[in-house]
Amino acid sequence: MSTEPEFANAQEIAWIEVIRKMEEVYSDLISYEVELEEKNSALEEAQRFITSVLSSVSDILVVCDPRGAIQQVNLAFLKLTDIAEVDLLGQPVDDLLAENLGPLAYWLEAGPGQDREVRFKTRDGGTSEPVALTCATLLDHRGLPAGMVLTGRPVGELRRAYEALKRAQAQLVQQEKMASLGRLIAGVAHELNNPISFIVGNVHVLTKYRERLEAYLAAIHGGVSASQREAERVHLRIDALMDDLPGLIEGTREGAQRVADIVKSLKRLSFSDSGEPQAVDLAELADKAVQWAAKGRNSAAAIAVSLPDGLAARGRAGQLHQVLVNLVENALDAVAGTPDAAVSLTGRRQGGSVVVEVADNGPGIAPADLSKVFDPFFTTKPVGQGTGLGLWISYGIVRDHGGTLEASAGAQGGAVFRMTLPAA
Ligand SMILES: Nc1ncnc2c1ncn2[C@@H]1O[C@H](COP(=O)(O)OP(=O)(O)OP(=O)(O)O)[C@@H](O)[C@H]1O
Numbered sequence: 419m420s421t422e423p424e425f426a427n428a429q430e431i432a433w434i435e436v437i438r439k440m441e442e443v444y445s446d447l448i449s450y451e452v453e454l455e456e457k458n459s460a461l462e463e464a465q466r467f468i469t470s471v472l473s474s475v476s477d478i479l480v481v482c483d484p485r486g487a488i489q490q491v492n493l494a495f496l497k498l499t500d501i502a503e504v505d506l507l508g509q510p511v512d513d514l515l516a517e518n519l520g521p522l523a524y525w526l527e528a529g530p531g532q533d534r535e536v537r538f539k540t541r542d543g544g545t546s547e548p549v550a551l552t553c554a555t556l557l558d559h560r561g562l563p564a565g566m567v568l569t570g571r572p573v574g575e576l577r578r579a580y581e582a583l584k585r586a587q588a589q590l591v592q593q594e595k596m597a598s599l600g601r602l603i604a605g606v607a608h609e610l611n612n613p614i615s616f617i618v619g620n621v622h623v624l625t626k627y628r629e630r631l632e633a634y635l636a637a638i639h640g641g642v643s644a645s646q647r648e649a650e651r652v653h654l655r656i657d658a659l660m661d662d663l664p665g666l667i668e669g670t671r672e673g674a675q676r677v678a679d680i681v682k683s684l685k686r687l688s689f690s691d692s693g694e695p696q697a698v699d700l701a702e703l704a705d706k707a708v709q710w711a712a713k714g715r716n717s718a719a720a721i722a723v724s725l726p727d728g729l730a731a732r733g734r735a736g737q738l739h740q741v742l743v744n745l746v747e748n749a750l751d752a753v754a755g756t757p758d759a760a761v762s763l764t765g766r767r768q769g770g771s772v773v774v775e776v777a778d779n780g781p782g783i784a785p786a787d788l789s790k791v792f793d794p795f796f797t798t799k800p801v802g803q804g805t806g807l808g809l810w811i812s813y814g815i816v817r818d819h820g821g822t823l824e825a826s827a828g829a830q831g832g833a834v835f836r837m838t839l840p841a842a
């Protein structure tokens with residue numbers, strides 16, 4: 419009898435254990451479910467985020483499986499083709515190309531960064547606007563190829579951006595030109611002011627002198643006596659006047675000459691971009707510039723031109739000619755008082771550039787002047803021989819060509835001007 423209740427008791431204990439286990443499993447399940455739901459909503463959030471990012475970019479995006487069947491597209495692609503997403507998914511992407519270019523996957527072999535202009539078929543049987551398409555391998559979580567990703571930007575958009583960029587750049591160049599024109603005009607006004615006020619002052623004095631001379635002549639023509647004439651001459655200070663006259667006339671002439679020089683120099687300025695840049699043979703250009711510069715100078719200097727054959731810059735021949743003429747003229751002026759005067763023109767290629775140097779054995783440039791020689795109107799030459807615009811104009815021309823113009827002291831004295839230009 420005693421075993422029966424014992425058995426019943428053991429059975430009950432087993433049941434209680436089973437129920438306890440079930441409860442444990444159930445509560446685990448509940449907590450797993452909560453966790454799962456949280457993860458799921460985080461995933462959905464991430465998915466929504468990615469989808470909204472993908473649909474807001476204007477570039478098209480197409481994801482394909484390893485056989486080229488479309489797996490995912492973005493809004494930009496739907497808009498481009500006007501085909502519904504359901505009709506696209508699972509389709510071979512190659513079939514959607516307007517022209518038969520062969521399997522897109524072959525592009526992958528061309529490497530990253532290669533793009534190609536393609537058009538897609540559209541819903542109405544037409545073709546889309548051209549797209550610059552690039553193709554990349556899609557890798558799975560193990561890093562193995564799992565398909566391809568096509569991204570592309572409508573070429574029209576690229577072209578518009580490029581046009582806008584070009585316009586902005588042209589505007590900047592124009593603004594820079596206007597600014598430098600403004601600086602030049604301010605300089606010209608300043609430079610002209612000096613000789614003109616000089617001339618005006620002299621003419622004022624000359625007018626006064628004329629009145630005194632007229633009075634003196636009137637007395638003489640009136641038949642005054644010799645002593646009266648002498649008195650008039652002293653009173654009107656005729657001797658001092660006559661001493662002054664040559665200086666006044668010379669000063670006025672110099673002022674007028676200076677004005678004429680400035681105006682002549684301004685004519686050298688060419689603001690027009692005469693023609694497109696071309697290959698310019700520098701040896702030929704140097705020979706011509708030397709002839710041109712020497713013609714007006716009557717110089718005794720030995721001029722050596724040694725530029726290698728075939729050395730060519732990319733630029734506008736007329737403007738570069740002007741630069742070299744200016745440099746050679748300056749060199750000839752510099753060596754004017756030097757015994758064994760010599761000027762040399764040399765050239766070489768240096769990477770993607772060409773370098774031309776004009777060197778002389780003149781007195782060189784004072785260190786303090788090195789930074790000033792390119793300023794407009796900086797000159798150390800007497801009136802009638804220089805306006806100080808030559809190097810300023812040359813500097814502007816070379817800069818517009820994308821090159822540089824520098825002055826330095828020569829190794830054996832004298833000055834060296836180095837022009838660097840893009841090679842042709
Ligand atoms: N080769 C050189 N040696 C020494 N000084 C020079 C040399 N080249 C230029 N300079 C100095 O630079 C100044 C400015 O030269 P730039 O060619 O601009 O004007 P300029 O020759 O005086 O006048 P312009 O060229 O207008 O007739 C010169 O007056 C001179 O002082």
Ligand SMILES: [Mg+2]
Binds near residue numbers: 744809
């Ligand atoms: Mg000069």
